Amino acid sequence: MLEVLTLFLFNIVIYSIPLLYATCGEIMVEKSGSLNLGVEGTMAVGAIFGFLAGCKADSLPVAVLVSFITAALVGAIFCIFTITLQANQNVTGLTITTIGVAVYFFVGNGLGANWPVYRECTRLVSGFADIEIPGLSAIPVIGKAFFSHNILVYFAVIVAVLIWLYFEKTSIGLRLRAIGENPGAADSLGVDLVKYKYLHIMAGSGIMGIGGLYMGLNMGGTFEGSNCWINGYGWIAIALVIFANWSTTHAIVGTFVFGFFNTLRVYNMPIATTFPNTFGWLSKVPAQVFSALPFAVTLLVLIVNSVRSRKTNKSNAPTAIGVNYYREDR
Amino acid sequence: MRLKIIRRKETKLVNKILLYVIGIAISFVVGGIFLTSLDINPFAYYRDMLTIGLIGNYYPGKSVEGLLKLFVPLLITSLALSLAFKMRFWNIGGEGEFITGALFAAIVAFKLGDTLPGFVVIVLMCLAAFVSAGMIGLVTAHLKVKFNTNETLVTLMINYIMLYVIKYFGETKADWNFFLRTDSERPVFAKFPENAIMDGIKFGNFKLLYTVPAAIVIAVIVYFYLKRTKQGYEISVVGDSVNTAKYAGMNVYRITLRTIFLSAAFIGLAGAFTAAASGTISTDITNNVGWTGVIVAWLSRLSVPVIGVVSLLISVLQYGCQAASASYSQIDHNFADLMQGLFMFSILAAGFFSNFKIVRTGDKKDA
Numbered sequence: 001m002l003e004v005l006t007l008f009l010f011n012i013v014i015y016s017i018p019l020l021y022a023t024c025g026e027i028m029v030e031k032s033g034s035l036n037l038g039v040e041g042t043m044a045v046g047a048i049f050g051f052l053a054g055c056k057a058d059s060l061p062v063a064v065l066v067s068f069i070t071a072a073l074v075g076a077i078f079c080i081f082t083i084t085l086q087a088n089q090n091v092t093g094l095t096i097t098t099i100g101v102a103v104y105f106f107v108g109n110g111l112g113a114n115w116p117v118y119r120e121c122t123r124l125v126s127g128f129a130d131i132e133i134p135g136l137s138a139i140p141v142i143g144k145a146f147f148s149h150n151i152l153v154y155f156a157v158i159v160a161v162l163i164w165l166y167f168e169k170t171s172i173g174l175r176l177r178a179i180g181e182n183p184g185a186a187d188s189l190g191v192d193l194v195k196y197k198y199l200h201i202m203a204g205s206g207i208m209g210i211g212g213l214y215m216g217l218n219m220g221g222t223f224e225g226s227n228c229w230i231n232g233y234g235w236i237a238i239a240l241v242i243f244a245n246w247s248t249t250h251a252i253v254g255t256f257v258f259g260f261f262n263t264l265r266v267y268n269m270p271i272a273t274t275f276p277n278t279f280g281w282l283s284k285v286p287a288q289v290f291s292a293l294p295f296a297v298t299l300l301v302l303i304v305n306s307v308r309s310r311k312t313n314k315s316n317a318p319t320a321i322g323v324n325y326y327r328e329d330r
Numbered sequence: 331m332r333l334k335i336i337r338r339k340e341t342k343l344v345n346k347i348l349l350y351v352i353g354i355a356i357s358f359v360v361g362g363i364f365l366t367s368l369d370i371n372p373f374a375y376y377r378d379m380l381t382i383g384l385i386g387n388y389y390p391g392k393s394v395e396g397l398l399k400l401f402v403p404l405l406i407t408s409l410a411l412s413l414a415f416k417m418r419f420w421n422i423g424g425e426g427e428f429i430t431g432a433l434f435a436a437i438v439a440f441k442l443g444d445t446l447p448g449f450v451v452i453v454l455m456c457l458a459a460f461v462s463a464g465m466i467g468l469v470t471a472h473l474k475v476k477f478n479t480n481e482t483l484v485t486l487m488i489n490y491i492m493l494y495v496i497k498y499f500g501e502t503k504a505d506w507n508f509f510l511r512t513d514s515e516r517p518v519f520a521k522f523p524e525n526a527i528m529d530g531i532k533f534g535n536f537k538l539l540y541t542v543p544a545a546i547v548i549a550v551i552v553y554f555y556l557k558r559t560k561q562g563y564e565i566s567v568v569g570d571s572v573n574t575a576k577y578a579g580m581n582v583y584r585i586t587l588r589t590i591f592l593s594a595a596f597i598g599l600a601g602a603f604t605a606a607a608s609g610t611i612s613t614d615i616t617n618n619v620g621w622t623g624v625i626v627a628w629l630s631r632l633s634v635p636v637i638g639v640v641s642l643l644i645s646v647l648q649y650g651c652q653a654a655s656a657s658y659s660q661i662d663h664n665f666a667d668l669m670q671g672l673f674m675f676s677i678l679a680a681g682f683f684s685n686f687k688i689v690r691t692g693d694k695k696d697a
Contacts, residue, residue, distance in 0.1 A: 035482065037422075081675065084335075085682040090420055090482060091628045092678065094621055099671025105664035110368045112660060225662065235490065242483060286502060292494035299487040306479035322482070 002141060004274045008267055009145030013153060014218065016259025018043075020156045021211025022237030023244060023251045024163050028204030029075075030241060031167065032197045033180035035322040036078055037093030039208055040234025041100020046071030046209020047216040047229050048104045054213070055116035055221070060127030060151070063217075064210055071209020074100060075202040083197050086324050101228050108223040118221030128152070128217050152214050159207060160248040167248075176200055180318030183325040193325065208237070239298035242305075246316040258294045265290035334691045341684045349684050353676030361669050368660045375654055375661075382646055383653030391536030393653070398538075399607060400617070401645040402545045403428070403600040407623035408641050409552045410596035412632040416556070417569040417589055419474065423485025424597050424620025426492035427466055431459030431598025432605040432615050433496055436522070439605070440508050443523030451525045456602045463598020464591040471590035475583045489620065493613075500613045509611075519610050528606040541603040546638075548596065553634040565589050597623075625670060629677050644670060 022039055029036045036042075046067035054063025078096055081087040108115065119125055128150050136147040167173040176196055178186040187193050215229045240258060244251035264271070265287045272283035305317075362372035377385075382397055384390050407424050414421035421427075435455035443451050466488055473479035499509045503517050511520040530539035556562040564585045568575045575582050600619070605611045626644055630636035651666035 037482075037486075077675075081678055085679060086686070087678040087682065088628065090422065091624060091674070094422070094624055095671050095674040095678075098621065098625070098667045098674075102664045102667035102671060105662060106364065106668055109662055109664075110660050232490070235486065238483070239487060286498055288494040288498040288501070291497075292491050295487045295490040295494075299484060299491070302483055302487070303473060303477070303479055306473065306477040317480075322480075 001274055004270050006141045006144045008263060008271060009141070011267060012256060012259040012263045013146060013149060015262050016255040017153050017156045018211040018215045018218070018233055019237055019240055019258060020160060020251060020255040021214065022208045022234060023240040023255060024156075024160050024248045025204040025207035025209075025211070026237055026241045027244070027246055027248050027251065028163060028207065029201050030246060030321055031180045031318055032176055032200045032204075033183060033318050033320040033323070033325070034078070034082060034197065034201055035089050035093065036075075036096070036201065036205070037090055037238065038074070038078055038096025038100065038234075039237050040230050040232070041097035041103075042071050042074045042205045042208045043212030043215070043230045043234050044100045044104040044228055045074050045212070046206070047212030048107050050209060050213035051118075051216045051221055052107075052111075052116065054124050055118065055121045058121045058123045060124055063124065063213055064152070067209040067213035068206035069209075071212065072202040072206035074209075075205025076198070078205065079198045079201050082324060083194060086326055089322055089324065097234070101230070104228055104230075105225070109225060111223070115223050116221075118217075124217075152210070152217075156211075156214075157252060160252050163248040177318070180320055183320050187325070187327060208234070211237075236294055239295055242317075243294075243298050243301050245305075246318065261290050261293045333688050335686050335688055338685060338687050346680075346684045349680040350677065353680040354673065357669065357672035357676045360672050361665075364665075364668065365661075370658055370661065375658065378654040378657065379650035380646065382650045383656070389535060391534065393649070394536060395539075397645055397649045398542050399604075400648055401642055402539075402541045402607070403604045403617070403619045404622060404626060404645055405545050405638065405641040406548055406600035406603070407597050407619045408626040408630070408637045409549055409634065410593045410600070411623045412627040412630070412634070412637060413552070413556075413565065413589055413596075414593040415627055416632055417565050417586065419471070419586065419590055419593075420482040421467070421470070421485055421590060421593050422482055422620070422624055423466065423470065423488050423594065424623050425616050425618070426485065426489035426620070427463040427594045427597040428601040428604075428616045428620055429492040429496050430466060431463040431601030432611050433492075433499070433601075434458040434462040434598070435602035435605045436509060436611045439522040439526035440520070443526035446525065448525040448529070451523075452528065452606060455526060455606060456599055459598040459602030460595045461598075463601065464595030467590040467592075467594025468587055470594075471587045474590075475586050496611070496615075497613050500611075519612055522606070522609045526606065527609040528603070539607050541607050544603070548599075549634060549638055552596075556634065561585075561588070622670065625674050629674060631681070 022043060025042075026036065026039055049070040050063045050065075050067025053066035054060060057063075074096060078092055081092045082089045130148050130150050131154075132143075132148040137143040139147070167177060175186065175191050178189075179191060179193055179196055183193060211233070212230055215231075215233065219229055236258060240251060240254050243258070244254040264282070268282040268285060268287075268290070271279050272281070358376065362376075365372040365375050382393050384393055387393055407428065411421060411424060435458055438455045438458045439451065442454060446454070466485075470479075470481050470484050470488075473484060474481045499507060500519055501517050503510065507517075509519055511518045528539050528541055530537045530542075532538075554562075556565065564575070564580055567578065567580065568582055568585050568589075572582055575585070597620070601615070604615060622644060626637060626641050630640045647669055648663070648666045651669075652663045655662050655665075
């Protein structure tokens, strides 16, 4: 009974971590006033190049670094088009998703039989192995569920907290938020808008890339011709940003909630059979309901937030989101 | 020396066209570099792609039929999206609206297909799709105008909700589930009754489905609607400035609701056309047309005649990549997406250079 619960919690963490990376990355992007719909494509690019480089060098740090850099370069493309060339953000983002996923399939199909075998890259595999945190991992249930994971799980939480500190406690973070709220005012105060946006969008995109890499590693690094590793997680991340109300610390809780639904989808049977009286009904819920729930909940949050903010303005959404800034239009 | 971006006062049409041609050429070159990296001869590949496998094909009629099956939904969806985009309303819910239309068309087909004559069934299917998808548009538009809810995100969420709805019907074996075949162990969508399948005109072994002329008629109607009617004019005023529209005494709420209803409804209609043309539905019935439509509408700068041309070209690209992947094992139909993205980027860049120019600051007045 406890084992089922432990495994359930353990799986929630495993499956929601890529979402945490992607969500934190997108929050960083959106705080600078840009809505990047290219998360899915950015993750796909970071995933495949990070994985391939990681296998080649047989090292997890190399994999993480390369996934960050390649995804950040994708972010740079977004910046060139939306900031320098003033192109529409929605269209640019969608194009990045289209082309990013296409590049993923192009590289994977192109390599064909030359695709590296993940389990032969022993140091990469051991780098991604679970690490039990001494002391904490001995706690029953919680220890296994939260404190015996691979290093990228802990790193994701650290990244989320660091970004939160960055926005709340540093002057650079404050200026970035100002750009997202009112670019004209920030510009008039002498903030170098273009530099700020480029750097933060690239950094945010890079973080998404690490999330993509995680997904690839977690799936054993096999390339399937039909399914992309990212498999819609990029879109869920965009939903999560709203659910987390543009706060990376809320995102930690938010990803756990989304991961909860996601895990229930595959884990509802064991739960239902272990607790037949209280959770027996779970076995009757169709899997598609669990898949759709994150989106339905986000839709609800979106609507409730906008209705409420009519009266109180409780939403943390950057005011200037999605609108390009052209100084002479001011 | 510092560079500065300034807005052009006007651009000659010749220069504009030249910019776009250069952009497309660059995309083909970049695509060619990708192909060469896989040891594929780009010229041979592009030839196979652009001729959509017609060369040496015993049944060229089938290829053209396949091409048109991609073209019709893409054309209608792109047109419908451009209605919304003209108003700067970001309906990226094409996928969800398309699925909704196809689902409701399928309900009519299964429930009434056996009892009513063919023509009536098809009309009812289209009507059901039109209204059901349009409702999604109404709700999003209402939220946008009344509460300023971000329409991009709302339509995005609805896409996924509808995707899982159709998956639910497609993957659940049950007595009540009339969508599925009863004679199959595995869940498989059933074929529509004969009356609910779109017919066409036969030319030898090529069959021109009625959806093709219907789509062209829709394009003409949308063109005149936008150019020649009061409602079309109102769309462009609201798109330029909501305040101008308000001061001119226009009812922005009504205009938005009406336009977004039409936008979503036409996408639903495209879903019904696709379902009726193939005589069944599937969980990937949209073929990503909701996303591709956004790209087509934007590539065409929301001009109706250009949308016609671009959606045909993108269909050739998609069908051609499918056809070509038969002879190249290292590459699959996703290469079409890659090319599409490259086109999009080069057109976005061309659009920039036809509106802005880069000058060195410190110079005297630029010529």
